[in-house]
Amino acid sequence: MSVSPDLAQMLRAIAGAHRVLARPGELRAYESDGLPGYQRRPAIAVFPGSRDETIAIVRLLAETKTPFVARGAGTGLSGGALADDVVLLGLHRLTRILSIDGENARAVVEPGVVNASLTRAATPFGLHYAPDPSSQTACTIGGNVAENAGGPHCLKYGVTLNHILALTVILPSGEIVTLGNADGECDGYDLLGAFIGSEGCFGVVLDATVRLVRNPQAVRTLLADFMAVDGAAHAVSAIIASGIVPAALEMMDAPTIQAVEASIYAAGYPVDAAAILLIELDGAAAGLDDDVARVEDFCRQAGARAVRIASDPADRARLWQGRKKAFGAMGRVSSHLVVQDAVVPRTRLPAMLAEITRIGIEQRVKVCNVFHAGDGNLHPNIGYNGNDPAESARVHEAMTLIMHACIAAGGTITGEHGVGLDKLPYMEALFTPGTLSAMCALRQVFDPDRRSNPGKVVPVHSCREWHAAPSARGKTE
């Protein structure tokens, strides 16, 4: 064990006896996140109940030079919140919404506030929190900040980065800093921007000032179904190129539709379709139906068999539930699921979907696609039996081939899930050694001892190279 044996006792003194877990059996629940392929057991898990306790814990970890991993709801899909024999700092009890300012459309929240609860609390003000990861009924704002989380509606409204005005952060050293300025402009380097998406490697959020968005006057949700995946992909390209910015533009292929329809999340999707598009347009009522008509035309021109518009809010909610719970529905099909998060330029979608199908056939695995088509953000996923080594190896090989194909198409390896542990092997295919070194250098500024979420995001050996590189060159002279 990499942590001091007395540590659990010291943590209990801060958070209370019941809020510190140290027995292997108790820690099993914290071995995984939303991606079941990885298990790492923490040495200790501690769950502070207040800001002061959190500060005291981070400072104790600093004094004892203990590595730690902050965790929200554990819904992440990159293995990013796994603590490998170090301290796991669970923040899901910090659930207070400290203030909502309806006039200025913003709220100040603790890191453990659940994404969907924030929107619920903002509803009386006619506002909502726009980033809506599929796990929004469970995931926390602190985790969203760490991952720079996205979601279907980020196509129009932007990702977490675009919705955070300021953060109070405790650095791994125990120092507390304010990033950004909630009450005006901020000059100096954009440390707020650098912190968002740093996957817990730069520090722990104590509170976040978030931007809320006015609820749209009108919403139209369309379901378009296609007899060919290629047609759906071309419809996406046509809509994006037209300049209409849907609030969301999602695609699901046949295996996904069938899994959803066979589950309790059945949404009434046509089970014989090769692909469906779920398209939402929102905003002022004036002019909205003109855009809806154009989108409908693009779908029909690309070969849509039918396009229907959700008849009422309940119908709309049902269409969305099928999409948002799609990964959950896959759980019925197989014991294990691997999900990727690559992004390709949107004009490359038709070609990339064809390539993914080809790889699936070649590797004899069943690849399902359910993804944010409007952003080019693919989520190819494969259900499999993790206890079958041969099948697991084929799944791994297929995913590797898919990721490299996306990189070759000018894309990236993650659009919203983060690198965590899962995408570490692809970082060197995407970035030059100089760029990885620069990332390490930035991490070093926030966490010189590299105790906060060690071993994630940037391959460790890239950081080793950094020390012989620029800054060292500057300082040795």
Add this chain to the structure above:
Amino acid sequence: MSGSSMMPSSVESVIDLVRAAHDRRAPLRVVGSGTWLDAGRPCTTAAMLRLGALRGIVAYEPGDLTLTALGGTTLAEIESATAAEGQWLTLDPFGAPSGTLGATVASSSWGPLASAFGTPRDHVLGCEFVTGAGDLVRAGGRVVKNVAGFDLVRLVTGAWGTLGALTEITVRLRARPELDRTLIVTIDDNSPSNVAHTAWRWLRASDFTPLAAELLSPGLSAALGLEPRACLAVRLGGNEAYVHAATEALAHVGELREVSEKLWPMLAQSEPVAAMTLRMSVLPSRAGYLWDNAVTLAERHGGIAHSTLVRGVARCILPANDDPTLLSELRRSMATPPEGITMVGERLPAPLWPVLDRKRSTAKLLDGVRDAFDPAHIMNPATAGAAT
């Protein structure tokens, strides 16, 4: 080395020049086209690294709504390339269109379109830069959504070249709206703060999101050929039904007059070449209070002001002045800003810059970032907006 000027024509030569400067501890002033040279804290070196020859569009796929260009590419070039496809880069910083993309991003400059589309940090998808140690970094990518690795793109956006010289940038584009209409709204009220508050309230509560909504001081209105009174310049974009309905809604706020969309480039270039520019910002709901303070300061110094209401920001443009009484008065206003107002300098005489320095909880982080990316502190030393 002081006073020299280098104009590399390839990224490799930028690397060589920066490495040589780093090894000799010889400071460099990173320059795009040089149009905005006076923007920012006067740099304490005259040796110029001009990036104007690193110019041209590297990749533009209209269907992807993304564009990659070399750092020295002018905004005018991007404008003309994208207009041909019915698209645009929704960044309209103040100054001439001969300003470069690199400078826009490095200085995080924005204009009225930020009301709807945000600032450079919301547009930049990826970039390539040469650090102060002469290392080449390629951050981000060419896709519209990307969380791979730590966000070096946000870090160098607005860093005023102090972490590295931007050699290539990928930005997000948007389709130009079907209709693009500019309206002048005159609100019938003699109190400047009431005018600002009324305008803000409409913007806050409306179902319409104008592309831009800029409150203009009487002096600025006059300079733009409008009636010399405060007014709200609104840019509406969308399909016909939308623009029509938004226009009708605006008619309830004040008297409307449609003007040419040329108003916007005129506004961007309305300030005198040698002016002092200060930005004030506050919680957006305090629009009236902000506007009162901005107009008072501007008029006291014979200047003009405008406010991007939804962002809670007002810009005061004051004619260059060496009257010691006025300057010491300005120094006092800056040293003790009105309650709740943050002041940020854009262009100021050298002695006024230190007045804006303030204690920050992030001082150590800012210094650490500078040391990590520019260990010898040779890039734009003492430049505004950066850690100094």
